[in-house]
Structures are given as C-alpha cells and as structure tokens.
C-alpha cells in the first residue's frame with residue numbers, strides 16, 4: 010500500500026508527509042521527521058505552508074500531534090481513485106488488445122487455409138476482389154458469421170492475405186444482413202450489412218485522413234491514431250508517461266465522398 014501511494018503522489022516532501030500520515034497517525038513533527046528522514050526545519054516549513062492538508066489532533070504537553078485534515082484525506086483518496094481508474098483502464102485496454110491479437114492470429118490461419126486450398130472463388134474485377142459470402146458460409150460457417158459480426162478484423166485479415174492493391178468486396182450476403190435504411194439502428198454499427206437503396210446525391214470527392222502514425226520522442230513507441238473528425242486526433246498519453254509533443258511520421262489518406270441514400274420504397 011505504502012509503495013502504491015508513493016507511486017500515486019510522487020516523491021516530493023509534501024507527498025511523503027501526506028503518504029505517511031495517511032497510513033499512520035497521529036504523529037508529531039519529530040516522529041514524521043524521523044520516519045521520512047527530512048530535517049525538522051524543512052518539515053515544519055512544508056507543513057505550515059500546506060497547513061490546509063493537516064490537522065492538529067492531540068497534544069501531549071508541549072508536543073503537537075498531526076493527522077490529515079478532511080481536505081488532506083480527500084486529496085490523497087482522490088489521487089488514489091484516479092490512479093486506480095487509470096490502472097483499470099489500462100488493464101482493460103491491454104486485455105482487449107490481447108483478445109484481438111488472439112482473434113486475428115486464429116483468423117489469419119483460417120483465411121490462409123481457405124485461400125491456399127482455393128476453397129472459395131476469388132473473382133478479380135478491376136481493382137476489386139469479390140468474395141461470395143454465401144459460398145464462404147458453406148465452406149466455413151464460423152468465418153462467415155465472424156465476417157458479419159467483426160468485419161473490421163476479418164476484412165483486415167483478408168487484406169493481409171491477398172494482394173495489397175486490391176479492395177475486398179462482398180456479395181451474396183445472407184438475408185439477415187440486408188437492411189432497409191429506415192431499419193438501421195445502433196446494433197448495426199461496426200457490423201457488415203448490405204443496404205438496398207438508391208443514391209440521390211453525391212458530393213465532390215476529396216481526400217480525408219484515415220490514420221496518422223505518431224512517434225513518441227521519449228521512447229520511440231509508434232502510436233497509430235484513427236482519424237474521423239475534422240480536427241486531428243493525437244495520442245493522449247504514451248505508456249512511458251509522456252503526454253504531448255508526439256512526432257507525426259506518416260499519414261494514411263483516402264479519397265472520399267458523401268453519398269445521400271434513400272430507401273427504394275420512398276417516393277415510389
């Protein structure tokens with residue numbers, strides 16, 4: 010516990026005092042000075058300068074004893090909670106990444122087998138490779154199910170296993186994945202669906218940034234940050250603790266346009 014609080018609060022004199030009194034109190038100036046090896050004068054000055062954090066709790070003759078004030082206690086607890094939340098967040102993130110890693114590795118094997126054994130037809134047309142999802146469902150039902158549920162991962166694996174400069178396209182999706190525009194709901198987000206509709210307008214094509222890679226100047230870690238807004242998103246924090254000044258090293262751009270769609274049933 011003591012070590013953890015030290016990590017949270019830092020190793021300054023004030024932090025050392027807060028840390029100690031959070032664990033053990035009441036203590037006198039002399040006791041604190043001894044326990045954290047800070048000279049009496051500096052200790053007293055620091056405590057008086059930050060007197061809001063401390064409270065005199067008892068007196069034994071001339072000796073005063075201190076504990077944390079409500080404010081001091083609140084300060085330490087809040088720091089601890091923030092720290093816990095951050096730790097939990099990073100742990101979750103780590104586990105999610107590991108799960109994704111395992112998934113991608115398993116998928117890669119399956120996809121490699123399918124392609125090597127020519128289990129499905131890969132029809133090349135122009136710059137596209139068409140995959141017949143109906144056919145895939147017959148050869149490998151689990152993979153076709155996964156494609157509908159986690160298209161980003163599965164399409165990524167197909168892309169890595171096939172020629173780089175082709176786009177992967179899908180046809181013959183199951184009826185359950187064919188949706189009318191008016192039926193679209195949040196549960197369809199990040200799923201592979203097909204929408205039957207007509208396009209009513211098309212904007213100009215313009216390049217947009219999809220992804221930027223940033224390098225941490227302190228430790229060299231490369232952070233890949235997805236871009237989907239008009240402002241540029243940067244890494245908020247590196248695992249080494251750095252919080253800013255990340256160097257942009259590469260950008261992934263695509264040409265994009267906005268298409269306005271309407272249901273086939275609209276306006277006859």
Ligand SMILES: [Zn+2]
Nearest residue numbers: 225228247249
């Ligand atoms: Zn770093």
